[in-house]
Amino acid sequence: MSTVTTQDGVEIFYKDWGPKTAQPIAFHHGWPLSSDDWDAQLLFFLKEGFRVIAHDRRGHGRSSQVSEGHDVDHYAADAAAVMEHLDLRNAVHVGHSTGGGEVARYVARHGKGRVAKAVLISAVPPIMVKSASNPGGLPIEVFDGLRAGLAANRAQFFRDVPSGPFYGYNRPGAKASEGVIANWWRQGMMGSAKAHYEGIKAFSETDFNDDLKAIEVPTLFMHGDDDQVVPIDDASKLAVKLVKNGTLKVYPGFPHGMCTTHAEVINPDLLAFIKG
Template sequence: MVKTANNPGGLPIEVFDGFRAALAANRAQFFLDVPAGPFYGYNRPGAEASEGVIRNWWRQGMMGSAKAHYEGIKAFSETDFTEDLKAIEVPTLVMHGDDDQIVPIDDSARLAVKLLKNGTLKVYEGYAHGMLTTHADVINPDLLAFIKA
């Protein structure tokens, strides 16, 4: 996800440095701020935030290792999966919301599906990164249909 010569559409490293700084400064607040805002799209006009969803995300985050979370930011932002994706031969469903503020669709799913030998991209209009939680009623049947096919 980080901007490099091989990934010119990526985000500047300062974005991920900011995540690390926020996590290190106040991990508990970080795990409230992210789900209350961009992760589930609750920062969008008209969005109705679910306090239960936010607090469940916080609970899951606080159960994990602070070091693992800190290092995880490096892993998800700086690891190049290009060769891994090219090696996958089984049918693969890539699901992505087009309003994902965490992992922008153009620099992730649309690139990934081109690298997969047998990939299918399913785009969900208006869905945020946390769509598996907020739209399970739509996502789960699509997953099941893909598996059955």
């Protein structure tokens, strides 16, 4: 397997496909998944002639199941270790959900001179949890409930999430895909329960306001208005106002996992932004 070892000794698994001379697109996955969640995008952009890179976050997928470092600072530094190892330049960074937060911090802190554009899809920034300064956020009890479900029966919890809100399969008339649900479960169960448990705090309580303000490259926000996991009003609609050169594209009725359920719409829109 292709891995890079970080400064604190963590092995990060990555995929690096396509011509090494082509423009690179780096994909950052959501919680609690792996780089496999980008299958539909990796294959699409390979056919379009790009070099595609995707890594498994620490504690997720095939990367080391370490005890420490399950926070956004380490996530971004781990991503930087992969990008520097491959010496990626003029890269487009695409992040979904938690991966969108990872992209924001990576670009702000590590990406100077290496990043051409950024895309945040159904992403968690600016900050998810409700507070006096973020009154539209989700109450901490929502995230406590996620932790309780994971700790009590992770295997069942990781069936319930994709069967319901993640892909909008709980909506009237929705046609659930057993394959998609099982693949989500497979990816989740490959990872570490500790990483996933602590990752909930990372994606819900991390404040990305300063990261967004520091991003200077063209940035596209893509978000479904029926996202039940990261509601759009307190996420992309606020985040786009903080970057210097941001665009928001809203997808009526699309769920949180729209890169999978609606890849035939998302992929061409991504391509248009990258080429534009």
